[in-house]
Amino acid sequence: MNKRVLIILSMVMTIFLSCKQKERIVRQEFGKQITEEELEKRIFSENREIKTVKLEKINFSIDMDGEKFESGGTIAILKDSVIIVSLIPLMGYEVSRIFCYEDKILVLDRLEKIFFYTSLNRNLSKYNIRADFDDIESILTGRPFIYSNKIEGNNLKKEIMKEDNYLKFYYETFEKELLQIRQEIKINEDILLAENNDISDKKDQIEINISYDQFKTTENFVFPHEIRINVNSSKNNLDIKMNIGNIVVNDKINAYVIIPEKYNEAIIDY
Numbered sequence: 001m002n003k004r005v006l007i008i009l010s011m012v013m014t015i016f017l018s019c020k021q022k023e024r025i026v027r028q029e030f031g032k033q034i035t036e037e038e039l040e041k042r043i044f045s046e047n048r049e050i051k052t053v054k055l056e057k058i059n060f061s062i063d064m065d066g067e068k069f070e071s072g073g074t075i076a077i078l079k080d081s082v083i084i085v086s087l088i089p090l091m092g093y094e095v096s097r098i099f100c101y102e103d104k105i106l107v108l109d110r111l112e113k114i115f116f117y118t119s120l121n122r123n124l125s126k127y128n129i130r131a132d133f134d135d136i137e138s139i140l141t142g143r144p145f146i147y148s149n150k151i152e153g154n155n156l157k158k159e160i161m162k163e164d165n166y167l168k169f170y171y172e173t174f175e176k177e178l179l180q181i182r183q184e185i186k187i188n189e190d191i192l193l194a195e196n197n198d199i200s201d202k203k204d205q206i207e208i209n210i211s212y213d214q215f216k217t218t219e220n221f222v223f224p225h226e227i228r229i230n231v232n233s234s235k236n237n238l239d240i241k242m243n244i245g246n247i248v249v250n251d252k253i254n255a256y257v258i259i260p261e262k263y264n265e266a267i268i269d270y
Contacts, residue, residue, distance in 0.1 A: 051078075052251060057246050058242055059071075059242070061242075114264050
């Protein structure tokens with residue numbers, strides 16, 4: 001399997017393929033007068049009740065610069081530790097397992113019988129993605145992803161607007177009074193979850209659109225079961241679609257790494 005596809009899949013998917021889960025907030029409580037700061041804190045707060053999440057029976061569809069890839073698979077998230085992606089094509093057996101840690105990615109390629117390590121931050125920087133493992137944790141435990149915060153010494157402006165049944169969060173980052181990054185997060189007011197997250201990064205010439213659909217309740221938490229990610233930049237064009245069949249919360253996850261003795265280590269320079 002193409003190693004570039006594996007690395008992009010592990011890197012982008014763990015950052016943007018989010019399971020936006022949060023307890024339902026009844027409409028009466030939300031209707032109370034609260035400040036913008038309180039509203040923002042509520043939407044972006046971490047849900048400490050969630051320790052693990054399993055996304056099962058996933059259908060992945062990926063188009064990267066015209067190179068198409070489809071597979072089934074699963075994603076297991078052990079909070080504050082590791083994100084595990086397992087690729088299982090139609091034939092029914094695992095072809096690759098990807099472990100994403102705070103500073104590195106480990107890939108086990110079952111077909112080639114090899115394994116390799118690569119740097120998470122180095123790969124993110126290579127593709128002009130302003131994110132790190134903390135952002136992965138934030139997104140996958142239910143907090144929207146504020147892209148603009150990754151510019152040092154930034155001049156960040158924000159605005160919250162209500163439109164019909166939605167809340168819209170606007171974030172703009174300026175550098176020397178020039179607009180560099182604009183982000184719009186569209187929140188469904190009923191469930192306080194993002195339906196769209198649009199990022200325009202003029203500094204690094206990258207456009208990112210993330211959309212969520214088919215929201216369902218699992219053990220009092222609401223998750224999107226359809227996720228679409230589109231990334232267009234001067235370097236790459238990427239389109240990912242995920243359909244999730246089942247989600248399990250706070251179940252035991254086996255995060256142990258077992259590398260078979262017959263596997264050879266491949267040295268990857270990226």
